[in-house]
Amino acid sequence: xxxxxxxxxxxxxxxxxxxxxxxxxxxxxxxxxxxxxxxxxxxxxxxxxxxxxxxxxxxxxxxxxxxxxxxxxxxxxxxxxxxxxxxxxxxxxxxxxxxxxxxxxxxxxxxxxxxxxxxx
Numbered sequence: 001x002x003x004x005x006x007x008x009x010x011x012x013x014x015x016x017x018x019x020x021x022x023x024x025x026x027x028x029x030x031x032x033x034x035x036x037x038x039x040x041x042x043x044x045x046x047x048x049x050x051x052x053x054x055x056x057x058x059x060x061x062x063x064x065x066x067x068x069x070x071x072x073x074x075x076x077x078x079x080x081x082x083x084x085x086x087x088x089x090x091x092x093x094x095x096x097x098x099x100x101x102x103x104x105x106x107x108x109x110x111x112x113x114x115x116x117x118x119x120x
Contacts, residue, residue, distance in 0.1 A: 005096055006100065007046060026041075043063075080105070082103060
Protein backbone atom coordinates (compact mmCIF):
# COMPACT_ATOMS: atom_id res chain seq x y z
CA UNK A 1 0.00 0.00 0.00
CA UNK A 2 1.38 3.40 -0.93
CA UNK A 3 1.30 6.23 1.55
CA UNK A 4 -2.14 7.76 1.78
CA UNK A 5 -3.24 11.04 3.24
CA UNK A 6 -3.99 9.18 6.47
CA UNK A 7 -0.56 7.54 6.60
CA UNK A 8 0.96 11.00 6.27
CA UNK A 9 -1.21 12.22 9.16
CA UNK A 10 -0.13 9.24 11.30
CA UNK A 11 3.52 10.02 10.48
CA UNK A 12 2.96 13.75 11.20
CA UNK A 13 4.01 14.64 7.66
CA UNK A 14 0.87 16.75 7.26
CA UNK A 15 -1.12 18.48 10.01
CA UNK A 16 -4.47 17.36 11.38
CA UNK A 17 -6.67 18.41 14.29
CA UNK A 18 -6.00 15.25 16.32
CA UNK A 19 -8.44 14.63 19.18
CA UNK A 20 -7.32 11.15 20.27
CA UNK A 21 -4.40 8.78 19.87
CA UNK A 22 -3.33 5.45 21.29
CA UNK A 23 -1.02 2.66 20.15
CA UNK A 24 -3.56 1.29 17.66
CA UNK A 25 -5.53 4.27 16.40
CA UNK A 26 -5.77 7.98 15.74
CA UNK A 27 -8.84 10.23 15.63
CA UNK A 28 -8.99 13.66 14.04
CA UNK A 29 -11.51 16.18 12.74
CA UNK A 30 -12.61 15.78 9.11
CA UNK A 31 -11.59 18.75 6.96
CA UNK A 32 -14.92 18.55 5.09
CA UNK A 33 -17.35 17.95 7.95
CA UNK A 34 -20.80 16.59 7.17
CA UNK A 35 -22.13 17.34 10.67
CA UNK A 36 -21.17 19.72 13.50
CA UNK A 37 -18.98 16.93 14.86
CA UNK A 38 -17.28 14.83 12.19
CA UNK A 39 -14.30 12.80 13.33
CA UNK A 40 -12.33 10.18 11.46
CA UNK A 41 -11.01 7.26 13.48
CA UNK A 42 -8.28 5.33 11.72
CA UNK A 43 -6.13 2.34 12.56
CA UNK A 44 -2.41 2.99 12.52
CA UNK A 45 -2.06 -0.31 10.67
CA UNK A 46 -2.57 0.40 6.96
CA UNK A 47 -5.57 -1.62 5.75
CA UNK A 48 -6.88 -0.52 2.33
CA UNK A 49 -10.57 -1.46 2.57
CA UNK A 50 -12.89 -3.48 4.78
CA UNK A 51 -12.46 -6.26 2.20
CA UNK A 52 -8.76 -6.39 3.10
CA UNK A 53 -9.42 -7.06 6.79
CA UNK A 54 -7.87 -10.31 8.00
CA UNK A 55 -8.96 -12.47 10.90
CA UNK A 56 -6.22 -10.99 13.07
CA UNK A 57 -7.75 -7.52 12.47
CA UNK A 58 -11.07 -8.33 14.21
CA UNK A 59 -9.90 -6.90 17.53
CA UNK A 60 -8.52 -3.78 15.81
CA UNK A 61 -11.84 -3.06 14.10
CA UNK A 62 -13.66 -3.52 17.39
CA UNK A 63 -11.19 -1.11 18.95
CA UNK A 64 -12.13 1.59 16.42
CA UNK A 65 -15.78 1.32 17.48
CA UNK A 66 -14.75 1.38 21.14
CA UNK A 67 -12.82 4.60 20.52
CA UNK A 68 -15.94 6.07 18.87
CA UNK A 69 -18.01 5.23 21.95
CA UNK A 70 -15.33 6.67 24.23
CA UNK A 71 -15.09 9.94 22.26
CA UNK A 72 -18.89 10.28 22.15
CA UNK A 73 -18.97 10.11 25.94
CA UNK A 74 -16.02 12.41 26.51
CA UNK A 75 -17.26 15.00 24.00
CA UNK A 76 -20.75 14.98 25.46
CA UNK A 77 -22.95 13.79 22.61
CA UNK A 78 -23.40 10.12 23.53
CA UNK A 79 -26.84 10.64 25.09
CA UNK A 80 -28.18 12.74 22.19
CA UNK A 81 -26.92 10.18 19.70
CA UNK A 82 -24.40 9.81 16.91
CA UNK A 83 -23.68 7.82 13.79
CA UNK A 84 -20.68 5.69 12.89
CA UNK A 85 -20.05 4.86 9.25
CA UNK A 86 -17.37 2.90 7.45
CA UNK A 87 -17.36 3.04 3.65
CA UNK A 88 -15.90 0.38 1.36
CA UNK A 89 -14.70 1.03 -2.19
CA UNK A 90 -16.05 3.48 -4.76
CA UNK A 91 -19.76 2.59 -4.68
CA UNK A 92 -19.64 2.59 -0.89
CA UNK A 93 -18.31 6.14 -0.89
CA UNK A 94 -14.71 5.43 0.13
CA UNK A 95 -12.39 8.22 -1.03
CA UNK A 96 -9.22 7.49 0.99
CA UNK A 97 -8.02 3.92 0.68
CA UNK A 98 -7.02 3.42 4.31
CA UNK A 99 -9.97 2.13 6.35
CA UNK A 100 -11.55 4.74 8.57
CA UNK A 101 -14.60 5.12 10.71
CA UNK A 102 -16.64 8.33 10.47
CA UNK A 103 -18.12 9.56 13.75
CA UNK A 104 -20.90 12.09 13.11
CA UNK A 105 -22.89 14.00 15.72
CA UNK A 106 -24.14 17.36 16.87
CA UNK A 107 -27.48 17.47 15.03
CA UNK A 108 -30.32 15.12 14.12
CA UNK A 109 -29.03 12.95 11.27
CA UNK A 110 -31.54 12.00 8.60
CA UNK A 111 -32.09 8.67 6.97
CA UNK A 112 -31.38 7.59 4.34
CA UNK A 113 -27.93 9.19 4.31
CA UNK A 114 -27.92 9.79 0.54
CA UNK A 115 -29.69 12.60 -1.28
CA UNK A 116 -30.33 11.10 -4.74
CA UNK A 117 -33.57 9.28 -5.53
CA UNK A 118 -33.04 5.56 -5.51
CA UNK A 119 -33.93 3.95 -8.85
CA UNK A 120 -35.40 0.53 -8.26
